[in-house]
Amino acid sequence: MRRSAFLRRLGTAGVLLAGLLLAVPAQQTTAQAAVTATPTPSAAATANPYVTASDMKVTPSTYTGSCQVGPYGLEHIVSATITVSKPMTVNYSWMADYGFWTAGSVTFDAPGSKTVINAFYRTTSLKGTMRLKLADELGGAETEAASFDTVCTEPEVIASQMQVTPAAYTGPCNETQSGLAHEVSAKITVSAPTTVKYVWINPENQPWPDPNPVSVTFDAPGTKTVSNVFFRTTSLRGTMRLRIVEPAGVADTQAASFDTVCVKPTVSDISKQRTDENEVCGPGAPAELTLTAKLAVADGPSTVDYRWYRKSNQTRNQWVYLGAGSAVFTSTGAQEKTITTRYSTSVSENGYFKVELSSPYQGLGQSAFLVSCSTKNDL
Structure with a gap:
């Protein structure tokens, strides 16, 4: 008994x-x-x-x-x-x-x-x-x-400070062979020695990378940072959270949002056209040039920043800044836009124009030009 x-x-x-x-x-x-x-x-x-x-x-x-x-x-x-x-x-x-x-x-x-x-x-x-x-x-x-x-007694467990790095990105996603690396991280704090099991929750509200929880052991009260990495080769917008599986009853972290736009902008087909009505150029009668180029992205929405430069005998063969702009691609998928700028000169000039993509940087393009101020057909 x-x-x-x-x-x-x-x-x-x-x-x-x-x-x-x-x-x-x-x-x-x-x-x-x-x-x-x-x-x-x-x-x-x-x-x-x-x-x-x-x-x-x-x-x-x-x-x-x-x-x-x-x-x-x-x-x-x-x-x-x-x-x-x-x-x-x-x-x-x-x-x-x-x-x-x-x-x-x-x-x-x-x-x-x-x-x-x-x-x-x-x-x-x-x-x-x-x-x-x-x-x-x-x-x-x-x-x-x-x-x-x-x-x-069950220790107090708190999950906090969820982050995805980068949180916002527009640019090429070929950082590695697997794509652009994103680090997910969060902090776990406990009030007593214990083992905590957790999973990451992806944008589809599913455990990631699989349903099996990961364990982290605390030998004393304190805080530890846990992390993981995922890769993107295509655009994705979403959130990530950390969920404590054991002990039960611990609140998820706040969702950390991220917005990745994988673009591979390129510049091509730089051209120029004389647009003034002057047969010859000189003081008070400059040669007016319209410059054009094509920008393309592999996916959108995205914004591509660019800069125009000129180099000639009038600049001692050094690149000189002409101006800048941004091309906004509002749709998804591959897209193309034509960008333009203007340049005028009242003296004979022989050199090059170029476009350089500044954000995200992916390349540049250039084209030669000639203005003799003796005929408007010598571009």
Whole structure:
């Protein structure tokens, strides 16, 4: 009846691996220097003169915190010292406060002391005692009871500071063979040692990269940053979140948005046309030139910034800035736009025009020109 009552105290979560307190089956012994132990007064009358048991301990004896610290819960080590005055085999039993727990034996080849140990695990709170009892044929003496008080509390867990880097990007997505790298990161904070399992939640509200959670272990209260990487070769706009799977009940991080526009802008077909009505050019009658070029992107929407430059005998053969602009592509898919600018000169000039893509940079194009101011057909 006492055993059944204790089982009801334990509950299902407290049933352990090898006995009611989940004893580790294998018994371990450690040789120590020979000492003489004094039996407890209650056991003195029946104690065997050749063997004594003492120094009963449960470690930890008191604990408050998370018990989710291993595959079976929080480990408790029980230990006691057995001392003999002649070679012999000692049979003993571990006793919980409800009665028998599990048995063991240890052999001595000579007089001395040995420490015997065992273990049990807790995933829920429990307060009790443990002791070691010698076999009845050895007198049945017992150690003093060693008490323990384990209070299992779930640590506070907070997930925060979710980020996707880059959060906004327009440009080529050929940074690597796999595409443009995006790092997802978040912080996990715990108030006590514990193991946290988490998953990333993608724009489709599904676990990413797969449903299996990732674990991060805290040996002490604190904060850790967790991260992962995904790649894009095509445009995508969405959000990412971090979800704590275990312990349950922790709120997701706020969603971190990202907007990636994969474009591969190119410039081509730079051309120029004389648009003034002057047969010859000079002071008060400049040659007016209209410059055009084609910009193309592989996908949109996107905005491409560009700059016009000129280099000629009038600039000492150095590139000189002419002006800048932006081409806005509002649709998806491959697109093309024509850009224009104007240039005028009142002197003969021989050189080049070029367009340089500045954001995102992908290339440039250039074309030669000639203005002799003797005819409007010498471009």
